[in-house]
Amino acid sequence: MSTNRTFTMIKPDAVENGHIGAILEKINGAGFKIVAMKYTHLSKRDAEVFYGVHRERPFFGDLVSFMTRGPIVAAVLEKDNAVEDFRALIGATNPAEAAEGTIRKLFAKSIEENSIHGSDSDENAAIEGAFHFSGREIY
Ligand code: CMP
DSSP: OOTTEEEEEEOHHHHHTTOHHHHHHHHHHTTOEEEEEEEEOOOHHHHHHHTGGGTTSTTHHHHHHHHTSSOEEEEEEEOTTHHHHHHHHHOOSSGGGSOTTSHHHHHOOSSSSOSEEEOSSHHHHHHHHHHHOOGGGOO
């Protein structure tokens, strides 16, 4: 994946609460192009591997339970400066600290159930995108 791409997931809380459409509008409105997208469901093993970097954290078990409790929307997004600009669009990990107008401020309820994921580096964007999509699924 090139460096102007990032990876996102609309998390189970946002899907359950009917926010897929509003979140996609925010993403498109901010100038991101969707180059891959799927409505899917993480298995326990998927979530454990995807969040493997957090394995030793006290919230790991709860995070895996949360991320597997319902469907998600996974997508690869394209824009200049995609990783940084997308993290600005979604806001701080803890929605209580997220700036006004950000996706987490608008839709998220807690630091764990924070509605949306955004890759934190170009390297992780490539790894996370490849975790969810084969090359031929990315336009
Ligand atoms: P995200 O940054 O997308 O990926 C790691 C996730 O772990 C994060 O979103 C939250 O959903 C969750 N997380 C991070 N920190 C905490 C925390 N202190 N307590 C509970 N969950 C957390």
